[in-house]
């Protein structure tokens with residue numbers, strides 16, 4: 001396994017490895033939930049269940065990091081024999097990290113994905129009959145607004161799923177502002193699902209101000225995360241989903257504010 005000057009490996013609760021970043025003073029995953037478990041429970045399972053039945057999915061994975069969310073998506077689709085093609089676009093600032101992932105010690109669930117891990121790490125791209133992965137090196141705040149509408153070809157050229165999994169708002173605020181969520185919204189299909197671990201009031205406000213409808217999500221035995229969509233979701237379709245009444249929250253806490261770019265640039 002590769003060693004890094006500014007990161008060190010941590011064994012998380014479910015036995016999967018993550019890294020700790022000294023630059024951000026934060027782990028890449030919740031050590032309490034476990035790296036693989038967090039990826040599956042907070043992002044992949046709810047998003048794919050809510051989008052089930054689609055023959056093609058365009059997914060924006062913010063950001064690639066160790067690639068858990070991308071790889072867990074492929075793992076889940078294969079495990080459940082889902083008959084859908086998947087195109088994942090994932091920005092990432094840290095090219096050296098992505099290049100090192102061919103040597104990362106992933107959990108056994110990803111063993112069959114080794115050729116994909118290697119291709120993504122070496123070429124920043126992978127494609128077969130079912131899956132396409134593109135890793136976009138650079139600052140997501142610059143690369144994402146430049147994505148042309150023709151980028152995703154099938155069937156709507158819009159994004160069906162967003163995994164909003166940046167470092168937390170207190171250490172990486174520019175990936176949680178109202179303006180950032182506006183850039184994301186511009187790429188989203190009307191029934192897109194956004195998943196995030198952040199339940200902070202500022203995150204909710206930034207999404208709400210961009211027209212997202214919000215839901216708390218707490219499957220049994222796990223901590224709460226957030227799901228957002230531009231169209232109402234049938235809460236009965238996914239156990240543990242509860243609509244958040246943002247107008248009521250705003251009435252109760254009129255001081256609550258979204259993060260704004262101007263405060264950080």
Ligand SMILES: C[S@@+](CC[C@H](N)C(=O)[O-])C[C@H]1O[C@@H](n2cnc3c(N)ncnc32)[C@H](O)[C@@H]1O
Nearest residue numbers: 063065066067068069092093094139140165167
């Ligand atoms: C919490 S980690 C992502 C974990 C990842 N989703 C996974 O499953 O392994 C956050 C990632 O965002 C990247 N990052 C930070 N600022 C960025 C930016 N402005 N643009 C693109 N990537 C950024 C960091 O290098 C880091 O890899």
